[in-house]
Amino acid sequence: MEQARTVAADFLAAWSAGDYAEAAALTDDPAGTETLLADAAGWVGVPGPDAVLDDIEPTGTQQDAATALAGLTWSPPAAPEWAYPLPMTLTRGEPDGPWRITSGASLVHPELAAGQSILVSRTLPPRASILDADGRPLFAETPVVTVGVDPGLVTDLPSLAATLADVLDVDAAAITADVQATPAGQFVPVITLRRSEYDAVRDQVYDLPGTVFQEATRQLAPSSLFARAVLGRVGPVTEEIVAESEGLLQPGDEGGLSGLQRAYQAQLSGTPGVTVSTALDGVAVTTLQETSGTPGTPVRTTLSTAVQDAADAAVATVTQPSFIVAVRPSTGEVLAVASNTAATPGNALTGQYPAGSTFKIVTAAAALQAGLVSPQTVLPCPATNNVDGREFENADRFVLGDVPFTTAFARSCNSTFTALGAQLDPTALTEAAAQFGIGSQWDLPVDVVTGSVATPDSAVRQAEDSIGQGDVLVSPFAVAMMAATVVAGAPPVPVLVTDADPAGQAPVGPPADVVEALRGLTRAVVTDGTATPLADLPGQVAGKTGTAEFGSGDPPPAHAWFAGYRGDLAFAVLVEGGQSSTTTAVPMADAFLSALPL
Missing domain, CATH: 3.40.710.10 (DD-peptidase/beta-lactamase superfamily)
Structure with a gap:
C-alpha cells in the first residue's frame, strides 16, 4: 500500500500545483485526465484545489486495487471555499506493476458525470446606499445607456470617432484605438450616460454607422455633480480594486471606483451568494454547495x-x-x-x-x-x-x-x-x-x-x-x-x-x-x-x-x-x-x- 499511497499523494500534489501533465501521468488515461484537470481549473477559476490524502485502504484480494480518500478544498475567486471528500480508485495490472489512478469525471467530484462541467454561480446582493445626514439614500438605481461601437458595423472610423468625441466629449484617439483592437461583433463601450443625458444626444449618435447601445440600471447620485468628489461612483472594477478586495470581487463585477463608494466597498456591497453545481451545456444539474450572501449596509454621511x-x-x-x-x-x-x-x-x-x-x-x-x-x-x-x-x-x-x-x-x-x-x-x-x-x-x-x-x-x-x-x-x-x-x-x-x-x-x-x-x-x-x-x-x-x-x-x-x-x-x-x-x-x-x- 505504500506505493499506492505515494502515487495518490503525488497525484494530489501535482494537481494542487497546477502540473496537470505530471498528475495525469499517474492515471490510466494521461491524455484525458490532463484535459479534465485543465478544464476543472477553468470551471472553478483557480489552478487546482488544496488536497490532503486522508487514508488509503486495499479493496482487492490480490493487493491489486485500493481506494484512497482525499480532502479537497477549492478557493474560487470572490467566493467561499468549497470543500468535499474525494474517493479515488487505484489499480495495478500485475503484483509488481505500477499503481495507477482510475480516470474519469468523478476524479474531479464524485457527482460529476461524463460530459458535465462544474458551474460556479455568484449572485450579488443589492448594493446598499450612501445616506445623507438625515438618513435619506443619496444613491438610487437609475436607468443608463452605454453608447458603444461594433467594429464590424463601422464604415468610416475616423469620422465616427470624431463625431462621438464632439457630441459626447470623449477622446477620439481612444475610440479609434479600442475599435481597431476589437474583433467585429464585440461591444466597445464609449461612455455610459444617464437616460436623460442620452435622450438629449440620441438623435446625434443613434444612426451613426457602427454605434450600438446597451441599456441597464446603475446606482447613481441625484445628479452627476452631486458631491462627486466625496461620494465617488460605481462601475466595472479595475484590476487594482479586485486585488485590494481580498477575494470579494472578481473581474466583471461592479463596485466602488472612487470616493466613499470605494472606501466603503465591502460594507456597501455585502457578500455574494454562491452556488456550485454540476452542469450540462452550461445549465445547472445538481447543486453541490450553496452559500447565502449577506446584504450590504448603508453608510451614513454628514452631507446635507x-x-x-x-x-x-x-x-x-x-x-x-x-x-x-x-x-x-x-x-x-x-x-x-x-x-x-x-x-x-x-x-x-x-x-x-x-x-x-x-x-x-x-x-x-x-x-x-x-x-x-x-x-x-x-x-x-x-x-x-x-x-x-x-x-x-x-x-x-x-x-x-x-x-x-x-x-x-x-x-x-x-x-x-x-x-x-x-x-x-x-x-x-x-x-x-x-x-x-x-x-x-x-x-x-x-x-x-x-x-x-x-x-x-x-x-x-x-x-x-x-x-x-x-x-x-x-x-x-x-x-x-x-x-x-x-x-x-x-x-x-x-x-x-x-x-x-x-x-x-x-x-x-x-x-x-x-x-x-x-x-x-x-x-x-x-x-x-x-x-x-x-x-x-x-x-x-x-x-x-x-x-x-x-x-x-x-x-x-x-x-x-x-x-x-x-x-x-x-x-x-x-x-x-x-x-x-x-x-x-x-x-x-x-x-x-x-x-x-x-
Missing part, C-alpha cells in the same frame, strides 16, 4: 442634501472651474463639497491654490497675538508699500490714508498687511496658520489636503505670505475650516461619515480674545468692506474676500476666493481664474446663502 443642492446651484452660475465646501463649525461635519462641470472635482479637497487675501485672517491673528495691533489701532493704508525693494500695491492702487486696523482688514489693504507681515517673527505666520488647521493631516475616508505655509527666508517673502501669496497654499476645504475656526474658536475635527473613528486631534486654536477680534473684523468685511453685497442677507454674514494672483500677465491671472460663515455654517468659495473676488466669488456666496434658510 439642502446645503449640497444650494452649493451645486451656486457653482453652476459661472463657467470657470468653481468650488464650494461647507462645514458645521460646532461639530466639524462636512455639509457640502460642490464643483461645477468645468472643475476637477477632487480639487475641492486636495487642490493647492494661493490663498490670496483670505489668508489675512491668519495674518491678523498673528499680528494680534504679537501685540502689533488691536482692531482700533490706526495704521497707514497708502497705495503701495515697499519691502526691501519690492513694491506691493493695493487693488487699483486705492488709498485709505490712516485708518483703524478693522477698516484696513475690511477693505483688504495690501500695503497695511505687508508692512505688518514684515514685522512678524519668521515663524509667526506658520504657527498662526496651524491654529486654523492649515497643515493639519486628517484621516478621512477620502483624501484631503489642507495646505502649507513655509517659513519665509526673507522679509520680502514674509510680506508676500502675509497677503496669501508667496509660499501659502491651501485647498477650498482648508479655507472652509479656517472660516470655521473663527466661529468655533479652534479648528473642528472634520467628520464625513457619522460612525467613523475620529479623523485626528484638533489643533489648539488662537487665544479667545484674538478669535473675538477676528469675528468683528470679518463682519466688517460684509458691512463696510469688500463683501457688502452680502450685507442684506438675513443673518449675520461675515468673512473675507481674496484675490490670489498666479502666473504672469498684465494684470496677472487670479483666483477669486471668499471665506465666510453665517451662524453654524462656514464655507469657502473658489472660482479658478475668477480675477476679482468681489465680482465672482461674492456673488456666488450670495447665491449659495440665499438658497438656504436660516
